[in-house]
Amino acid sequence: MSHEIESFNKCVFKITQRELFHSLLKLNNEMSVKSEVMVRVENLVKTFGDVVAVNGLTFDVEPGEIFGLLGPNGAGKTTTVKILLGLLEEDSGEIEVFGLDPSKEEIKIKDRIGYVSEDPLIYRSMTPRMLFNFISSIRNLDEKETTEKLRYYFESLEAVEYYDKLIATLSRGNKQKMQVIASLLHDPDLLIMDEPLTGLDAKSAKVLKEILELHTERGGSVIFSTHILEVAEEVCDRIAIMDKGKLVAIGTLEELSVMANKAGADLEDIFLKLTNQDESVAHIVKNLRKMLGNNKK
Amino acid sequence: MKNTELYKVSKSVYKEAILHAQLQSAGSNQQRFLERIQKDRVARSQNIIFKFMAAVYIATLVFIPIISIFQIYLNFGSNPEWITFAGSLSFSLFFMLQLVILIVFALMLSWGIMSGGPYEWVHTLPFNRNHIQKIGLFTFARSINIQLIVMSLVLPIGVTTAVSLAAGLYLGIGKIFLISIVSILISVLNTIFNLAILVILGRKLAIVMEEYDFNSKRANFVRISTMAIYLITSMLVVMAIQIGVEKLPILFQISPLNAGSTSIMNIVLSFIPVPFSLGYLMTIFLVDFSMIPSLVIVGSVTGFLLYILLVYLVTKKALKTLRNISSPDIKRFDPKRKKTAIDDIQIKSTTPTRAYMKRDISIITRETQQIMMLIMPLMLPIYTAILGSTGAFTEVIGNTGLTELFIVLMVFVVMNSYILSVSLTIIETGEKQLQLRFQLILENK
Ligand SMILES: Nc1ncnc2c1ncn2[C@@H]1O[C@H](COP(=O)(O)OP(=O)(O)OP(=O)(O)O)[C@@H](O)[C@H]1O
Ligand SMILES: [Mg+2]
Numbered sequence: 212m213s214h215e216i217e218s219f220n221k222c223v224f225k226i227t228q229r230e231l232f233h234s235l236l237k238l239n240n241e242m243s244v245k246s247e248v249m250v251r252v253e254n255l256v257k258t259f260g261d262v263v264a265v266n267g268l269t270f271d272v273e274p275g276e277i278f279g280l281l282g283p284n285g286a287g288k289t290t291t292v293k294i295l296l297g298l299l300e301e302d303s304g305e306i307e308v309f310g311l312d313p314s315k316e317e318i319k320i321k322d323r324i325g326y327v328s329e330d331p332l333i334y335r336s337m338t339p340r341m342l343f344n345f346i347s348s349i350r351n352l353d354e355k356e357t358t359e360k361l362r363y364y365f366e367s368l369e370a371v372e373y374y375d376k377l378i379a380t381l382s383r384g385n386k387q388k389m390q391v392i393a394s395l396l397h398d399p400d401l402l403i404m405d406e407p408l409t410g411l412d413a414k415s416a417k418v419l420k421e422i423l424e425l426h427t428e429r430g431g432s433v434i435f436s437t438h439i440l441e442v443a444e445e446v447c448d449r450i451a452i453m454d455k456g457k458l459v460a461i462g463t464l465e466e467l468s469v470m471a472n473k474a475g476a477d478l479e480d481i482f483l484k485l486t487n488q489d490e491s492v493a494h495i496v497k498n499l500r501k502m503l504g505n506n507k508k
Numbered sequence: 509m510k511n512t513e514l515y516k517v518s519k520s521v522y523k524e525a526i527l528h529a530q531l532q533s534a535g536s537n538q539q540r541f542l543e544r545i546q547k548d549r550v551a552r553s554q555n556i557i558f559k560f561m562a563a564v565y566i567a568t569l570v571f572i573p574i575i576s577i578f579q580i581y582l583n584f585g586s587n588p589e590w591i592t593f594a595g596s597l598s599f600s601l602f603f604m605l606q607l608v609i610l611i612v613f614a615l616m617l618s619w620g621i622m623s624g625g626p627y628e629w630v631h632t633l634p635f636n637r638n639h640i641q642k643i644g645l646f647t648f649a650r651s652i653n654i655q656l657i658v659m660s661l662v663l664p665i666g667v668t669t670a671v672s673l674a675a676g677l678y679l680g681i682g683k684i685f686l687i688s689i690v691s692i693l694i695s696v697l698n699t700i701f702n703l704a705i706l707v708i709l710g711r712k713l714a715i716v717m718e719e720y721d722f723n724s725k726r727a728n729f730v731r732i733s734t735m736a737i738y739l740i741t742s743m744l745v746v747m748a749i750q751i752g753v754e755k756l757p758i759l760f761q762i763s764p765l766n767a768g769s770t771s772i773m774n775i776v777l778s779f780i781p782v783p784f785s786l787g788y789l790m791t792i793f794l795v796d797f798s799m800i801p802s803l804v805i806v807g808s809v810t811g812f813l814l815y816i817l818l819v820y821l822v823t824k825k826a827l828k829t830l831r832n833i834s835s836p837d838i839k840r841f842d843p844k845r846k847k848t849a850i851d852d853i854q855i856k857s858t859t860p861t862r863a864y865m866k867r868d869i870s871i872i873t874r875e876t877q878q879i880m881m882l883i884m885p886l887m888l889p890i891y892t893a894i895l896g897s898t899g900a901f902t903e904v905i906g907n908t909g910l911t912e913l914f915i916v917l918m919v920f921v922v923m924n925s926y927i928l929s930v931s932l933t934i935i936e937t938g939e940k941q942l943q944l945r946f947q948l949i950l951e952n953k
Binding site (some may be wrong): 231296297298316317318322326328332333335336337339345346348349376379380406 | 517520523526527531542543545626628629632633634635636780807838939
């Protein structure tokens with residue numbers, strides 16, 4: 212037990228050695244984006260058959276911020292993110308990424324985005340070794356620099372021993388680590404992370420959060436999709452609350468709490484209030500008690 | 509990005525597609541399968557073995573045109589109408605068998621490639637649509653490159669050699685050259701046609717097996733029958749080869765009772781693009797033009813033109829399929845499915861035994877290997893019976909020879925991949941499941 216705490220501390224200590232991390236990440240000079248808006252989305256609509264997955268969504272993502280997309284299951288977060296990447300085509304609305312049109316400048320945009328998908332898409336038929344060699348060749352990365360980064364990430368995420376294992380056989384969390392590293396290697400300006408903490412243990416989650424923070428300190432942005440309130444509260448600078456494809460509210464935590472008329476409230480209260488779920492939750496809880504309470508174990 | 513680079517990328521996509529197909533057919537035994545491929549190389553190279561086997565079969569088929577050509581020139585004077593008929597028929601048989609063998613061997617892989625899954629990740633990398641389309645095409649070409657090369661070469665080589673040997677002295681260089689050119693043209697067209705059919709079928713299979721309405725009875729039925737058709741076809745092709753070899757010379761030597769009906773048959777069949785027009789075109793070049801009724805020549809040319817049109821249409825469809833596959837919006841959804849309301853959520857209990865059966869059926873029909881396990885035991889007796897009834901079986905037993913080896917190998921290859929991997933992966937889990945089920949039945953009583 213004490214050993215675990217010790218190694219945990221060691222790791223946290225490692226992370227706080229920011230200079231090292233910084234110098235490492237700064238190998239690639241400064242970010243190419245200075246002050247332009249990273250992402251602009253206006254009136255985005257996407258339907259699947261008769262399901263309206265995204266319904267008139269509008270938001271901007273500024274450089275240097277972690278922008279949270281928060282919403283219950285099925286709110287349309289993943290759909291939104293996939294449209295930004297050009298993985299899905301929107302029905303209507305306007306999208307600009309780095310001021311470019313995703314349908315015309317796919318390559319330029321994908322060059323500058325790191326994407327962590329909800330379900331890992333990286334090839335199961337590869338080992339991490341093959342995977343990172345593949346990515347490095349396709350993205351034309353510098354061998355020496357990338358090796359250095361890769362070693363650093365593998366060490367801080369404690370994944371060294373999996374370097375030559377088939378990805379198909381890795382655990383969910385370790386697969387997630389691989390796709391996180393894969394999204395970081397080319398030092399993208401914008402990170403799009405769809406539920407990136409899925410499967411990660413506490414330590415790796417902490418490392419990832421730290422990486423994201425450093426990324427924004429250097430002027431990069433993150434779009435961080437999650438359905439977990441605490442995570443959004445902890446990680447995100449600004450949060451867009453989505454429900455059933457619609458934008459319910461957008462702003463910093465303080466701004467949101469003002470909107471919810473609950474100064475000092477935590478995100479959960481705000482969220483429930485803004486999505487008009489506060490009363491319905493109380494109702495559900497009451498009914499649950501009624502239904503289950505009668506059956507004493 | 510250059511095509512050569514995209515071709516290199518397609519290698520990874522191809523490997524992923526293979527794994528996808530293998531995992532799909534391993535179904536609930538995926539974990540064991542993965543363990544196995546980590547350990548032994550045979551499972552990993554299974555696909556290469558398949559490729560070479562298919563190529564060997566496709567190449568071996570060429571004995572059908574070779575036998576035909578010798579027979580045509582041996583029986584030249586006897587009855588030109590009948591010779592034309594028999595020649596065309598055996599060439600058509602050859603073309604059909606090529607297609608079927610290609611499908612039997614490559615369909616599962618084609619399904620893996622056509623499922624769209626392997627392209628999703630590529631889409632997140634810096635490629636544009638055009639690149640990804642090309643990667644899609646290259647991936648597919650990779651999966652059957654050897655077969656395709658063999659398929660397009662074997663006919664011209666076989667025909668030219670056989671014609672030179674059988675009738676080289678009579679025909680002269682010019683005519684032999686002409687025949688070679690025709691056989692190359694036919695072979696290339698036939699290869700393109702087969703390729704396109706494979707693409708379209710692979711996509712259909714992917715839709716049926718992966719995207720079609722999950723657990724409905726109809727879906728289960730469709731899946732089982734798809735697999736059954738696949739297996740029956742594999743069996744039939746073996747039989748067709750078998751019977752073809754045995755009876756081909758006889759076909760040329762029998763004299764038909766009614767000469768009139770033969771010529772009518774020739775005229776009618778020569779107009780039909782698939783599978784006859786290619787056979788007729790080849791044959792009228794082999795037999796002397798002066799001995800063939802002009803209507804048959806007109807028919808063959810018309811049939812051939814129709815065939816070209818057909819190749820064009822099928823290829824267009826196949827290219828469109830490939831394009832759709834490599835487009836990101838591939839995942840289908842069923843817009844007709846109605847929304848579920850709260851009243852639709854309902855539990856219906858049966859006995860545990862029946863619940864197990866039900867669950868098993870819907871799971872099994874989504875797992876190729878298990879379907880094969882269900883169908884295989886039924887297939888073998890049927891197959892034996894059919895062979896027995898045609899007399900071909902006893903002949904095989906009677907005269908040992910190449911054909912016997914051929915048949916054994918074919919059956920072995922078709923079944924090997926399924927039976928072997930199933931038995932290796934399923935035994936333990938199967939045993940546990942059986943015990944569990946048995947217990948339930950007992951408890952139920
Ligand atoms: N390919 C698809 N076909 C049909 N419907 C889809 C498809 N993809 C998403 N949907 C529907 O669109 C809606 C939004 O889904 P989406 O995945 O964007 O939600 P989400 O906010 O990411 O949810 P979660 O928190 O569970 O990840 C859902 O109702 C979903 O069922
Ligand atoms: Mg999602």
